Amino acid sequence: MHERHTALQPGTPAPDFTLHSTPDQSVSLHEFRGRPVVLAFYPADWSPVCGDQLTLYNEVLPEFQRLGAELIGISVDGVWSHLAFAKDRNLHFPLLADFEPKGAVARRYGVYHDDDTSERALFVIDEDGIIRWSYVSPVGVNPGADGILAALERLHSRQVTAPDKEESDVEPARDRDDRPGARGTAT
Secondary structure: OOOOOOOOOOOOEOOOOEEEEEOOEEEEHHHHOOOOEEEEEOOOOOOHHHHHHHHHHHHHHHHHHHOOOEEEEEEOOOHHHHHHHHHHHOOOOOEEEOEOOEOHHHHHOOOEEOOOEEOEEEEEEOOOOEEEEEEEEOOOEOOOOHHHHHHHHHHHHHHHHOOOOOOOOOOOOEOOOOOOOOOOOEO
């Protein structure tokens, strides 16, 4: 039976990590300090829902960039699978391999699935490394980009209007069964 894990909640410092993006290159979360980051954990490179989800994010990547955010995909697949998948889907953002030890980063974020994959989970992290929005989607549902964009818009407007103001509109993470009317497709 699947053991339910709790994703890290908004207001929590995002755990730092270093993962491989290619066999000889690594990416660390702390390298992005000073700008927002979207972490998109997903179960598997070649699944239909994951392919649709990451292709959608690739299409809205200019919007993420307009809001100053970096996008990073993470799954427990290896770097060779990531490289082939990214080439096949023409993705323009890094896919990181949470492969060895398998799922170590997903576990730290509370989104490791007991079947040796990660949950389909999203985190928006602010420029100071604090999680400001998180969402765990049902594994068979593409969560879309609306929630990410809304969280990035809030961060962007906060930075523009009051850079020293504390975050007051932090949204709680929602459990997989509590997703009101967000855009996504079930497959």
